[in-house]
Amino acid sequence: MERTTLVQHVRQQERMNPGATGEFTSLMNEIMVASKIVSLEVNKAGIGEDILGLTGKINVQGEEVQKLDEFADMTFTKIIGQSETVCAITSEELEYPVIIPPDRNPGKYIFMMDPLDGSSNIDVNVGIGTIFSIYRKISKGIKVTDEDLLQRGDQQIAAGYVIYGSSTMFVYTSGKGVHGFTLDPALGEFFLSHPNIKIPKQGSTYSINEGNTEIWCEEQKNFIQYLKEKDPATNRPYRLRYIGTLVSDFHRTLLKGGIFMYPRDTTNKNGKLRFAFEAAPLGFIIKDAGGRASTGEKNILDIVPTEIHQRVPLYIGSTHDVDLAEKYLATPSLHVEKKPATPLTGKEKPATQEG
Ligand code: P6P
Numbered sequence: 001m002e003r004t005t006l007v008q009h010v011r012q013q014e015r016m017n018p019g020a021t022g023e024f025t026s027l028m029n030e031i032m033v034a035s036k037i038v039s040l041e042v043n044k045a046g047i048g049e050d051i052l053g054l055t056g057k058i059n060v061q062g063e064e065v066q067k068l069d070e071f072a073d074m075t076f077t078k079i080i081g082q083s084e085t086v087c088a089i090t091s092e093e094l095e096y097p098v099i100i101p102p103d104r105n106p107g108k109y110i111f112m113m114d115p116l117d118g119s120s121n122i123d124v125n126v127g128i129g130t131i132f133s134i135y136r137k138i139s140k141g142i143k144v145t146d147e148d149l150l151q152r153g154d155q156q157i158a159a160g161y162v163i164y165g166s167s168t169m170f171v172y173t174s175g176k177g178v179h180g181f182t183l184d185p186a187l188g189e190f191f192l193s194h195p196n197i198k199i200p201k202q203g204s205t206y207s208i209n210e211g212n213t214e215i216w217c218e219e220q221k222n223f224i225q226y227l228k229e230k231d232p233a234t235n236r237p238y239r240l241r242y243i244g245t246l247v248s249d250f251h252r253t254l255l256k257g258g259i260f261m262y263p264r265d266t267t268n269k270n271g272k273l274r275f276a277f278e279a280a281p282l283g284f285i286i287k288d289a290g291g292r293a294s295t296g297e298k299n300i301l302d303i304v305p306t307e308i309h310q311r312v313p314l315y316i317g318s319t320h321d322v323d324l325a326e327k328y329l330a331t332p333s334l335h336v337e338k339k340p341a342t343p344l345t346g347k348e349k350p351a352t353q354e355g
Pocket residue numbers: 117118119120209244245246247249272
């Protein structure tokens with residue numbers, strides 16, 4: 001059986017672009033090399049390698065930095081930074097962008113990444129991943145400006161993610177379909193395993209942290225209540241699946257359908273997830289797979305960010321399910337919530353035994 005490698009696939013796709021210079025293929029190759037190095041480290045974690053645990057540092061997001069976070073950020077930044085294909089790199093882990101100086105022969109692309117998403121799951125052997133996004137430098141002159149770093153979501157030219165899970169998978173789109181590759185650890189090569197992924201128009205799974213229920217708006221609560229009700233005619237109740245690693249929850253949603261949600265709430269007024277490093281790249285992928293990504297009010301890909309670490313609410317997955325979420329959020333009391341029984345305090349007297 002013919003096995004297509006990731007680089008062969010990217011080269012074939014790039015050849016479809018008139019005037020392609022091969023620079024995009026080179027960049028994708030460097031991303032692949034960095035992901036193999038991180039995959040090796042993630043899979044060694046815990047075997048005598050002092051790579052687990054915290055560094056004792058706090059990143060720009062106010063989150064504790066794990067050793068693997070730092071390793072992944074350094075690996076991608078170093079390898080992509082010396083690839084001569086990018087002029088700037090922004091990372092969820094770095095407060096400011098890395099600008100490639102003129103003497104290091106900067107390229108025409110801007111590389112954005114969450115180097116290791118889901119790092120709170122590292123120590124419990126749950127899937128974690130890298131998310132990346134590629135834009136073209138659009139400002140005039142050699143200087144990198146905000147015009148380059150704060151582009152609208154649909155100006156991406158490619159996006160992808162790597163999942164370091166039961167197997168290491170590399171999923172990407174350059175606007176010509178979403179394609180998945182699985183790493184053959186014996187050969188150290190990614191081979192095409194999921195060509196042209198398409199998400200079902202409607203799913204039967206919802207993915208959200210229900211521990212936040214009390215800090216959601218009423219409309220959000222009503223929507224979740226609706227999904228839980230029994231009605232076979234509308235494919236309900238939906239099943240709840242929540243891993244707590246965005247890349248893993250997204251990958252399942254992409255393959256099986258359904259909806260992943262990280263709403264705004266009274267704690268995270270703009271949601272928790274980042275536009276540039278999570279919502280925009282996954283929104284670019286889901287659109288090419290036939291799904292949708294929304295803030296609950298507007299398309300993710302229509303957003304022009306005002307700052308690099310901007311957060312947004314995220315509703316992403318099957319078109320039918322994202323459309324329905326938007327309808328609920330726009331229609332207060334569309335579905336009157338059944339008042340829950342008075343919660344038990346545990347101090348109630350035991351009921352007298354009848355008979
Ligand atoms: P919560 C992981 O820390 C992350 O950034 C995403 O990967 C994940 O979807 C989300 O946060 C989980 O957040 O509040 O449910 O723990």
